[in-house]
Amino acid sequence: MTAPAEQQPAVDEAAELEAAVSQAIEACGGDPVAAVRALLVLNTALEHELTAVYAKASTGFLRGRRVKPPAMGGGAEPIPGSRPRDPE
Numbered sequence: 001m002t003a004p005a006e007q008q009p010a011v012d013e014a015a016e017l018e019a020a021v022s023q024a025i026e027a028c029g030g031d032p033v034a035a036v037r038a039l040l041v042l043n044t045a046l047e048h049e050l051t052a053v054y055a056k057a058s059t060g061f062l063r064g065r066r067v068k069p070p071a072m073g074g075g076a077e078p079i080p081g082s083r084p085r086d087p088e
Helices: 004-027 032-056
Strands: none
Touching: 004 032
């Protein structure tokens, strides 16, 4: 059986997650749907930024290997009102 000290980090992580969720919802005026929408938009922007970083990485830095950028979107439905992504 695990010791209580080993379970403590999971409790702290859960509390931090709950605080972050509450903060995101509060930032969107208490509307959880708006909070999810804002987080999806931010995630998409971060995915585009990461793709740009992968594209700009030099061959010397990569030591001759090309790192395939992570798959974006995961087949999720498009967000209503968002514009489609450019093909890569």
